[in-house]
Amino acid sequence: MTDETNLISSLSDLPRIPNAPPGFKSGFVGIIGRPNVGKSTLMNQLVGQKIAITSPVAQTTRNRLRGILTTEKAQIIFVDTPGIHKPHHELGKVIVQNAQNAINSVDLVLLVVDSTVPAGGGDRFIIDLLEKTKNPIILGLNKSDQQSSNSEAINESYLALAKPYDWPILQFSALNGSGIEALQEKLIEQLELGPYYYPPDLVTDQPERFIMGELIREQILLQTRQEVPHSVAVVIESVEETPNLTRVFAAINVERDSQKGIIIGKNGSMLKEIGTAARTAIQKLIAGEVYLKLFVKVEPKWRQSRSRLSEFGYRLEE
Structure with a gap:
């Protein structure tokens, strides 16, 4: 069998990407936030399978990781980025630069914050970065299941940050899944009409x-x-x-x-x-x-x- 025949045979084994039906939406969504706000847990919850590692240690994610959610109405490619923080070594510089690059390389930004603690300097730093992008932004208040009695004051601190930009705001728990369906619908609503980028049964493009x-x-x-x-x-x-x-x-x-x-x-x-x-x-x-x-x-x-x-x-x- 020739090399050309082998190549044709291997290509025929690849999953096929179907044509999108009328009204189908698709796009890339960057999940942005400080370290340890639950971005990887959220992506795992959205795609319905564990593809990103999670731990109590901050800065767990080091590479941009793509998770793929395909529904009857849309295909969303989530880009789980490293937590944006002040770097202290070359690895940190690469991690943060990759997260910043992701902001401008996606169609929609989902800014995830930890709603168990008030907004702080790290959140404001990220918002300053987001001011430079023309992409639509959604603010996601994560960890709603862990909020305490002062949750209203904490939520208000984030609402005050988002108010000047008129960003849509959703509250959810990446851990137990509450509010995830509403988040998914809001993401689809914000996307443009588009094709399938990947076969419908794929959940990540990482090897x-x-x-x-x-x-x-x-x-x-x-x-x-x-x-x-x-x-x-x-x-x-x-x-x-x-x-x-x-x-x-x-x-x-x-x-x-x-x-x-x-x-x-x-x-x-x-x-x-x-x-x-x-x-x-x-x-x-x-x-x-x-x-x-x-x-x-x-x-x-x-x-x-x-x-x-x-x-x-x-x-x-x-």
């Missing part, structure tokens, strides 16, 4: 290896403390697939020997715990049995090195 690496990093975020979570980069070195088993080999890169010791743990206990939980998550992702082998490597000051950042998958995006 499987990327999601595998993120699921491993999520367990490190959940199970380690102190400085370790922010100093970790996970690289999937190889994936070997057989009919009954998928073997995944991944390197966990840290900056110092002390961090390596924390991740490995006494007699390898922490690494085993991380691996067991990550393997379970990856098995759900691929719907099959997984053998996961983790290695821990020390790469001094990798967050300060543009070449290392590129090797580990952190690049400036257009």
Whole structure:
């Protein structure tokens, strides 16, 4: 069989993108906000499947991640961006620049805030950035299920920020799903008529290896403390697939020997715990049995090195 025949055969196996019916809407929605306001949890809730990692640690998201929601009326491509914050190293600069770039590369911006705390300087900084975009903006008050008795005063602090711009405002909980249906309808209402950009059954455009690496990093975020979570980069070195088993080999890169010791743990206990939980998550992702082998490597000051950042998958995006 020739290379050309192989190419034609492989293309025929790809899911087909149908023609959109009359009145169909589509577009890209950027989910913007400070770190730890629930952006990744929200995207997972909107698309109905876990594709973005979540943890109590701020700045969990490092790359722009696309989630895809397709309904009878519309196809929404959500761009989950890293939390916008003051960067302290090259990795932070790349993360924040990518989030800022996303504001102007989407059709609609969803500004997500944490409605359990009053509006602060970080929110005002983001609003200053949004003043420069011509895209429509929706303000989303997340964590409505966790609000306390002073919720009215907190909500008013955000309403005051949004009032000069006449932004639509919705309240919801990304955690339990309340208010999500109304949010989805408002997003569709704001989009223009458009085509399918992706096959209807696709929920993300990220390669499987990327999601595998993120699921491993999520367990490190959940199970380690102190400085370790922010100093970790996970690289999937190889994936070997057989009919009954998928073997995944991944390197966990840290900056110092002390961090390596924390991740490995006494007699390898922490690494085993991380691996067991990550393997379970990856098995759900691929719907099959997984053998996961983790290695821990020390790469001094990798967050300060543009070449290392590129090797580990952190690049400036257009």
